[in-house]
Amino acid sequence: MSGEIWSIAVDAPLGPLHYLVPDGFDRSVVGPGHSVLVPLGKRKVAGLMLRKEPNAPEGVKLKAALQPIPERPPLSATYLQWLEWVSRYYVYPLGQTADLIFPPLPKGGGRRKSKKGAVVKPSTGQTDHSVNLTETQQAIVETISPVGAQDKPEFQTHLLFGVTGSGKTEVYMELIARVTAAGKQALVLVPEIALTPQLIERFARRFGDDIAVIHSHLTPREKTDNWWAAVNGEKSVLIGARSALFCPLPRLGIIVIDEEHESSFKQDESLRYHARDSAVMLAKLNQIPIVLGSATPSMESWHNATSGRYRLHRLPQRAKATQLPSVEVIDMRATRDRDRQLGSREDGRPFWASQQLLTAISETLERKEQAALFLNRRGIAQSVVCPVCGHSPDCPNCAVALTLHGRSDLICHYCDYHESLREHCSKCHDGEPKPLGLGTELIERDLTRLFPEARLLRMDRDEIQTREDLEHAISAIENREIDILVGTQMIAKGLDFPGLTTVGMVMADVAFNLPDFRASERAFQLLTQVAGRAGRHLHDRAGRVLLQTYNPDHPSIRFTLAHDYEGFAAYELEFRKPLDYPPAGRVAAIKFMGPSHDETEHAAFTVAQMARKMVASLEGKETEVFVLGPAPAPLAKLRNQYRFQILLKSHGPGSPISSLCRTLSESLAHRISPKVKVGFDIDALHLL
Ligand code: ADP
Ligand code: ZN
Secondary structure, three states, X not given: OOEEEEEEEEOOOOOOEEEEEEOOOOHHHOOOOOEEEEEEOOEEEEEEEEEEEOOOOOOOOOOEOOEEOOOOXXXXXXXXXXXXXXXXXXXXXXXXXXXXXXXXXOOOOOOOOOOOOOOOOOOOOOOOOOOOOOHHHHHHHHHHOOOOHHHOOOOEEEEEEEOOOOOHHHHHHHHHHHXXXXXXXXXEEOOHHHOOHHHHHHHHHHHOOOEEEEOOOOOHHHHHHHHHHHHOOOOOEEEEOHHHHHOOOOOEXXXXXXXXOOHHHEOOOOOOOEHHHHHHHHHHHHOOEEEEEEOOOOHHHHHHHHOOOOEEEEEOOOOOOOOOOEXXXXXXXXXXXXXXXXXXXXXXXXXXXXXXXXXXXXXHHHOOOEEEEEOOOOOHHHOEEOOOOOOOOEOOOOOOEOEEEOOOEEEOOOOOOEEEOOOOOOOOOOOOOXXXXXXXXXXXXXXXXXXXXXXXXXXXXXOOOOHHHHHHHHHHHHOOOXXXXXXXXXXXXXXXXXXXXXXXXXXXXXXXXXXXXXHHHHHHHHHHHHHOOOOOOOOOOOOEEEEEEOOOOOHHHHHHHOOOHHHHHHHHHHHHHHHOOOOOOEEEEEXXXXXXXXXXXXXXXXXXXXXXXXXXXXXXXHHOEXXXXXXEEEEEEEOOEEEEEEEEEEOOOOOOHHHHHHHHHHOOOOOOOOOOEEEEEEOOOOOO
């Protein structure tokens, strides 16, 4: 058989392979970026054509590509280049990376074009421009996208730093309007949880039905229809969660990432990409501006913005004249009560609630307003705190919280440092450190007892499992069918309820005691966000926020109290520098998962040894890499799989970590048990 030889990225855990594209193939569907069906072993898999090769590798009998895949439109050269970057950087097979692009179903056949199943209801055609931008907003728009610049756009990453309600979304919409007026498209990424009907309606008021929406809760048909509407260029604005980044917009003119600090932009499994960082690369390759917005930027973005790599824009004030909430810190280190830590006090007050909090709730109820209590439940039972002084044991090497394994084993899951849980606190020698065990169910039960008249709603992963659940809950709160809301941090994100005037953080410590070097950053973001929920629509007074904690002096608390993000960032960056944590250095995790403890641990040791050998051969301080572990993951066993991890940490920002992991991944075959799954997590965010 004669034909051309092409290297093709196959949808399998392999690198690209060579195939013969026979002469009989339709020439109009042969070229870089086209998809073809190819044989692989006994299967037929999708393949993405990369480039024509002069000859086949020696001794390989070429197989022939089978047929084109017409429902996969060809990708542009720029898009293909971006995809190759994503695959290389995040150490994930290109063919499997490419598979994220395409919609789940064939294009909607026969039906009216994409209207059906579209999430955005065609509005009346009336669009709304009622807001006149303030001078500050206008100046920011002019800098990012001066009129006419859409014809000769340039790449620049902009960080829009402004408190919630400061008018960032209005800035995005004006920028998008300019881009769409010039015939280009805009991509807007928001965290899944913030992609509410309220947000979409707001964009629909401005852009009518020129909007497509993609998120993980659409039906396959809806997703496919929205995807095509954007890829056909029929819709100019694509709003989506993380995965919408993979929708290949043909006339991309601007990218907006709202709440850029949100860790949900990082995918946790298979291709562990960061949508923000990958979007910056996409903007660069397309030579277009990208805007990152946040009230609490990630340390990485803040560092980039203050060092001149990104351009910083500030929106320091709320657009509407509402006051920032008043934040009160309540010290829970009540020594008198310590012996009754785990039960109710005599007056019937549950151990988790201060008198101030309960009073605040009843005052709120009397005014017929709403109160919300937040509990950060992630990792809750693993951190240990002294109820007298608030001290939590942390690793002397890594400065992260130790996690409790079994009854009394404290472990650093970065470097595998061990110590035993002592009976008395090593700092105050008085209190008895205990795991922070508390759940939303318990809080709900106590509240029902204390406020029998109040209508309660619990929002956590058990109660809210589908998007419908979430939307029902939201409208119940909006319609004032709920008086007290109890929830995990999922309710802290971006929601905006007019009746909500009082917010309590039940145990702020859980947030900063997470075994993660980013715990303080997350806690600051969470506390600020939680605080931002209160009294957003009050004009005569400020909303009220109560933070209960065992560590009233913790920086995350201190700076939240002062509404001082920049102070916090300066403090936090100084703390990380000597430890080489990002953004000073870089980190990656290599994750091991297997059904047998010993096999999984052995694999982790083998790979750590390989990594140490490779690292030893690197030269120069700038490329210095440290290999920590292996250590058990903080969740050492999950769904019957044992989990270990190795942490790689580099000294400088010009890090060889990604290429090191790539080399490792290519040399793993036959060295470790095939039952152990290995995943690379470059710029790891979730170390749990
Ligand atoms: P953010 O995205 O920073 O949270 P928004 O853009 O949602 O802020 O603005 C908060 C509120 O203020 C919205 O109701 C918005 O319509 C209003 N707003 C923003 N900018 C202006 C402006 N220039 N004039 C009047 N209202 C504005
Ligand atoms: Zn350690």
